[in-house]
Amino acid sequence: MRFTYTEANLLPDDHEINVEYNQFLDTFGEEGNLIVLGVKDSSLFTPKNFKAWTSLSARLKTFEAVDITLSVGELQKLQKIKDSSSFALVPFVQDSILSEEILENYRYELFNKLPFYKGLVYSPNKMGVRTAVYLKKDIVNTALRRDFIVNDLIPAIDSFEDDTGITVHTSGMPYIRTLNAQNIIDEIGMFIGAALLVTSLIFFFFFRSFRATIISMVTVLIGVMWAFGILGLLRYEITVLTALIPPLIIVIGIPNCIFLINKYQQEIKLHGNQAKSLQRVIAKVGNATLMTNVTTASGFATFILTNSKLLSEFGIVASINIICIFLLSLFIIPIVYSYMKVPKTKHLKHLNKRWIGSFVDWMERMVREHRIAIFIASIVLLCGSIIGMYNIKISGSIIEDMPQSEPFFADIKFFEEEYEGIMPLEILVDTKRKKGVMKLATLKRMDELQEYLEEIPEFSKPLSVVDLVKYSKQAYYNGNPEYYQLPNSQERTFILSYAKNSAKNTNLLSSYVDTTGQYARITTFMKDTETERYDRLEEDVKAKIEKIFPSERYNVTLTGKALVFQKGTKYLVTNLVISLSLAILLIALFMAWMFRSVKMILVSLLPNLLPLIITAGLMGFLGVPIKPSTILVFSIAFGISVDDTIHFLAKYRQELIANNWKIKKSVYAALRETGVSMFYTSIVLFFGFSVFTISSFGGTVALGALVSITLVFAMLANLLLLPALLLSLEKEIANKKTFKKPALQILEAEDVPDEK
Numbered sequence: 001m002r003f004t005y006t007e008a009n010l011l012p013d014d015h016e017i018n019v020e021y022n023q024f025l026d027t028f029g030e031e032g033n034l035i036v037l038g039v040k041d042s043s044l045f046t047p048k049n050f051k052a053w054t055s056l057s058a059r060l061k062t063f064e065a066v067d068i069t070l071s072v073g074e075l076q077k078l079q080k081i082k083d084s085s086s087f088a089l090v091p092f093v094q095d096s097i098l099s100e101e102i103l104e105n106y107r108y109e110l111f112n113k114l115p116f117y118k119g120l121v122y123s124p125n126k127m128g129v130r131t132a133v134y135l136k137k138d139i140v141n142t143a144l145r146r147d148f149i150v151n152d153l154i155p156a157i158d159s160f161e162d163d164t165g166i167t168v169h170t171s172g173m174p175y176i177r178t179l180n181a182q183n184i185i186d187e188i189g190m191f192i193g194a195a196l197l198v199t200s201l202i203f204f205f206f207f208r209s210f211r212a213t214i215i216s217m218v219t220v221l222i223g224v225m226w227a228f229g230i231l232g233l234l235r236y237e238i239t240v241l242t243a244l245i246p247p248l249i250i251v252i253g254i255p256n257c258i259f260l261i262n263k264y265q266q267e268i269k270l271h272g273n274q275a276k277s278l279q280r281v282i283a284k285v286g287n288a289t290l291m292t293n294v295t296t297a298s299g300f301a302t303f304i305l306t307n308s309k310l311l312s313e314f315g316i317v318a319s320i321n322i323i324c325i326f327l328l329s330l331f332i333i334p335i336v337y338s339y340m341k342v343p344k345t346k347h348l349k350h351l352n353k354r355w356i357g358s359f360v361d362w363m364e365r366m367v368r369e370h371r372i373a374i375f376i377a378s379i380v381l382l383c384g385s386i387i388g389m390y391n392i393k394i395s396g397s398i399i400e401d402m403p404q405s406e407p408f409f410a411d412i413k414f415f416e417e418e419y420e421g422i423m424p425l426e427i428l429v430d431t432k433r434k435k436g437v438m439k440l441a442t443l444k445r446m447d448e449l450q451e452y453l454e455e456i457p458e459f460s461k462p463l464s465v466v467d468l469v470k471y472s473k474q475a476y477y478n479g480n481p482e483y484y485q486l487p488n489s490q491e492r493t494f495i496l497s498y499a500k501n502s503a504k505n506t507n508l509l510s511s512y513v514d515t516t517g518q519y520a521r522i523t524t525f526m527k528d529t530e531t532e533r534y535d536r537l538e539e540d541v542k543a544k545i546e547k548i549f550p551s552e553r554y555n556v557t558l559t560g561k562a563l564v565f566q567k568g569t570k571y572l573v574t575n576l577v578i579s580l581s582l583a584i585l586l587i588a589l590f591m592a593w594m595f596r597s598v599k600m601i602l603v604s605l606l607p608n609l610l611p612l613i614i615t616a617g618l619m620g621f622l623g624v625p626i627k628p629s630t631i632l633v634f635s636i637a638f639g640i641s642v643d644d645t646i647h648f649l650a651k652y653r654q655e656l657i658a659n660n661w662k663i664k665k666s667v668y669a670a671l672r673e674t675g676v677s678m679f680y681t682s683i684v685l686f687f688g689f690s691v692f693t694i695s696s697f698g699g700t701v702a703l704g705a706l707v708s709i710t711l712v713f714a715m716l717a718n719l720l721l722l723p724a725l726l727l728s729l730e731k732e733i734a735n736k737k738t739f740k741k742p743a744l745q746i747l748e749a750e751d752v753p754d755e756k
Helices: 016-028 047-061 100-113 143-164 173-207 210-233 242-271 274-306 309-338 345-352 354-369 371-389 407-419 440-455 465-476 492-506 531-548 561-595 598-622 632-658 663-694 698-728
Strands: 034-039 066-070 076-080 087-091 129-135 169-171 423-430 519-526 555-559
Touching: 016 423, 016 519, 016 555, 016 561, 034 143, 034 173, 034 407, 047 066, 047 100, 047 129, 047 143, 076 465, 129 143, 143 169, 143 173, 169 173, 169 407, 173 210, 173 242, 173 407, 173 663, 210 242, 210 309, 242 274, 242 309, 242 632, 242 663, 274 309, 274 561, 274 632, 354 371, 354 663, 354 698, 371 598, 371 698, 423 440, 423 561, 440 465, 440 519, 440 531, 465 492, 531 555, 531 561, 555 561, 561 598, 561 632, 598 632, 598 698, 632 663, 632 698, 663 698
Parallel strands: none
Antiparallel strands: 034 129, 034 169, 066 129, 076 087, 423 519, 423 555
């Protein structure tokens, strides 16, 4: 097994946005290699603390994973070299012995005379400073990144905080990704433990049998081990999605055990013949359970067709493991029970519980006497949910699902507030000719775009080669900050030659122009922004780019992680409709194969589509947005909720044949026999998925809560609406012509041989 060290890319590899992003990476290398350490404390500019801050940066620079660091104590200033057309970098802090007065002078100079470092080293409001730590680009997406952050960076920061009492805020994509991934790893064990505890307690409460509980738990634990094994065999990494599969297997596997054990005990109570009971369990419940697991697996399998690697891997592993847990249940439970003694009367007491009998009586009474009320309630819920659906928003926020109780989330908010953004947004400028970047016309166009970006509150101060040219002019005029601007046409020749030479000599901003001088990049950082606002910003920025850069002379591309994630979310929303439609189509085909009746397909789908619409309505009313995590809800819930329909209709068809096509008698008989198992499994699924609400990830919490709610509505729809529909439409759907011989053979009692 391997844990992921790369970021989740929700777009297909050949998507236009991905192609543009990869072109940018090919030109300038990995963009997400920056870690920032921020301090907002006036006591930093005291001799002891300032020395400790400088030492921290120097210490970090010694680690193999670090490329360069940029700290106040190590800053370099551009200085004009006399009798030469170039600049030299000289140390910003030149005194070896520091006093508070000297440090105050340095502080004033930094904040007021070095605009080049604004937003890079000191915050725009001039209240805080930060150290930039650039990791080597080849280790950013490897385990070495985690080792450095966990074993080197965090202890070094803790040591500084202990020595000085100053709080350090740490952020940057490598840091966030590492701690986020660690949270995923920590939660896998917590989810598995919680899912086992909750499902075993509910199981024991229903069956009051340690033996049945232990057999079921062992079965699902084997399924969990298989899930991890399949992840390893397929060489898939454990991501925030695939980490959900082991606890999902527990939650989905336990209902299989309930159906099989409940049927076994019902048969034992009926005739006491163990062999006949086990044969009927396999022949009757096994067939129906196979169909329910196939439909559940189909709900997950639709993610394979989304072209998103992240979702596709989740769909493959989940669907394979759902079939595996079915096979394990079908093999292990009958085999184990065949070696055990026949259950005694005390083990079957749960079948006679009064409250279960009362619940079944209530269902039958509702279906028998209050069908109109059921239909009216369904229509009211449907109309209200459709209104709610119009309020659903799409969220492309990267940090929204992150653990908000974790310290690193507070640090993200700190940098958003102080430095106006954390998510890198890149603009790639192709001048279509070598050395075209350093032409004054190009620099002026880039400067105009940067000024426009700086006015947008969601963006931080942009950084590009333009800033170096401005700094070169300031240095040429002996560091006067009033000259921090692009050269005019008279100054162009000698200032640009200085800037070119200083770029070579100082290596300053070398990563902002490629080696040929044809490509330049403008980097800004975005605040966490709502999708609708982001769309407007993107549209405005692109319009400004088209206005500033003529297409015949420039190719300008908007890219970066912020854009890729936003587009990935939209892509998934588009595919949600496709995957859900495919799930409905696949399950309709299974129904057609089972019942050979078009009318029965329509009747069976209605009670399963209504809960999905209700959930979508709730999302709109409660303000839960559509995002990568909540997108999963609909296909998962639909695939699982159809299970109850199949169990009910399989039994209903048996009763029709046994009762010579007497509809009412068959409906009530099917309701009584399957109602208990459906109730049991729905309760297990509700509490099983509720386990995900203990997660620190907002998306996982929403997933668990929404699936749980959907499954409760699905249970009620299948126990009340489905039988009501069958009774109301009895003439149209329940006759021998409509019900052709099913493709799925379910053995009747007389077909099962007695024990010899």
